[in-house]
Amino acid sequence: MRQEKVPFYREALHDPTLASRYRSLKGAANLGIYLTDMAYAHATNNYQVAYEYLTSANRLSQLYGLSDMLSMERIRELDRLQDKPDSLQRLFSTYYAEIQDRLETTGQQALLRHMILGGWVESLHLTLHLQEKAPNKQGLADLIRLQKSLVPLMKKMYAIDTTYSEDSRIIFSHLSAIEAALSKIPDPATDASASTDPQKGLIRLDFEKSAPLSPQISTQLREKLQPLRQYLISV
Amino acid sequence: MKQTLVLLLFTISISAAHAQSSCAKLIPLCKASFIEDYSWDGRYWRAELYNGEKTEVYYTFFKGLRYRLIPCGSSDEKSPLRMRIYNANHVPLLDTGTQNARPYWDLELSSTQLLIIELYYPAGNGCAALIIGHKASDAIASKE
Numbered sequence: 018m019r020q021e022k023v024p025f026y027r028e029a030l031h032d033p034t035l036a037s038r039y040r041s042l043k044g045a046a047n048l049g050i051y052l053t054d055m056a057y058a059h060a061t062n063n064y065q066v067a068y069e070y071l072t073s074a075n076r077l078s079q080l081y082g083l084s085d086m087l088s089m090e091r092i093r094e095l096d097r098l099q100d101k102p103d104s105l106q107r108l109f110s111t112y113y114a115e116i117q118d119r120l121e122t123t124g125q126q127a128l129l130r131h132m133i134l135g136g137w138v139e140s141l142h143l144t145l146h147l148q149e150k151a152p153n154k155q156g157l158a159d160l161i162r163l164q165k166s167l168v169p170l171m172k173k174m175y176a177i178d179t180t181y182s183e184d185s186r187i188i189f190s191h192l193s194a195i196e197a198a199l200s201k202i203p204d205p206a207t208d209a210s211a212s213t214d215p216q217k218g219l220i221r222l223d224f225e226k227s228a229p230l231s232p233q234i235s236t237q238l239r240e241k242l243q244p245l246r247q248y249l250i251s252v
Numbered sequence: 253m254k255q256t257l258v259l260l261l262f263t264i265s266i267s268a269a270h271a272q273s274s275c276a277k278l279i280p281l282c283k284a285s286f287i288e289d290y291s292w293d294g295r296y297w298r299a300e301l302y303n304g305e306k307t308e309v310y311y312t313f314f315k316g317l318r319y320r321l322i323p324c325g326s327s328d329e330k331s332p333l334r335m336r337i338y339n340a341n342h343v344p345l346l347d348t349g350t351q352n353a354r355p356y357w358d359l360e361l362s363s364t365q366l367l368i369i370e371l372y373y374p375a376g377n378g379c380a381a382l383i384i385g386h387k388a389s390d391a392i393a394s395k396e
Contacts, residue, residue: 020316112294114293114294156314156315156316159315159364160364163364208343209345209361209362211345220346220357220358220360221360221362222337222361222367223362224361224363226363
């Protein structure tokens with residue numbers, strides 16, 4: 018997003034004031050959504066908004082025994098880093114990683130999967146919104162194409178308990194609809210020629226150029242994604 | 253027989269505990285030694301590998317960034333931890349085992365891709381971790 022120098026659209030973000038109204042599955046999914054909104058605001062240099070979303074994320078994190086991760090000391094650290102985007106980004110990454118780690122080590126993997134889903138849904142939602150406004154940005158089209166590889170992984174996370182979890186069944190069916198919309202995109206170029214520079218320890222992977230993405234496919238994808246996002250953010 | 257089994261289990265559990273603790277100690281060292289000016293993504297990918305097991309990390313790599321991949325671990329046979337890079341369809345692209353051993357590799361891609369990084373030891377058991385950092389590629393950095 019930084020490279021593409023995308024603009025900031027506040028209207029595309031989720032409502033941060035709803036944070037206190039979510040519980041369990043939706044709480045975890047919206048934690049992922051708020052963290053993604055925070056990252057987008059941060060990447061577009063809207064630090065005040067990023068901070069607002071961090072506060073919402075923190076409110077939700079209290080539901081899962083994660084509240085100590087955003088201590089007063091860390092908030093002070095965030096304040097100190099307002100003018101240092103790289104350091105702030107590093108701190109955000111650490112925060113996200115710590116949450117993942119804590120959910121894993123406390124046996125809350127089921128919630129972790131919802132958090133990952135929420136983050137993924139929001140990032141695709143934002144990408145599609147940005148692409149609608151600026152259809153010629155190659156980086157955004159690449160990101161949309163990448164979903165062909167990611168959606169099967171998302172489906173795998175939910176396939177295991179569709180027989181006894183209504184939530185998983187609903188999410189799995191939304192993901193299948195998204196996968197069907199993605200199947201209309203020509204396969205991305207994944208064959209690469211690899212070269213190495215042993216002196217520098219550098220590996221370079223050159224992939225073939227992909228065909229342009231048609232606006233109809235983006236529209237269809239948006240139509241399939243919105244019901245899932247709505248399902249996750251509805252109170 | 254029973255005694256042998258108990259001894260074997262004891263040895264395995266000691267070795268597993270050793271692998272886990274050695275990895276936990278090693279990771280911060282690997283990171284501090286090799287991350288340099290790359291931004292760490294905040295995650296430790298780690299696993300314990302026994303008898304030729306492999307572990308896979310699915311990771312999205314973006315065009316315009318240079319990544320630093322730091323494989324980190326120790327094995328009971330002192331063999332180096334290696335990486336195989338696959339595309340999203342699991343087609344192998346590169347095996348660092350065919351190159352001279354290095355403590356880390358930098359990686360650049362011509363387009364944004366999901367790649368699968370497989371970590372393995374050519375022989376023996378051990379713990380394996382992967383640390384990933386990134387920074388703007390030289391081409392992007394020179395534009396800015």
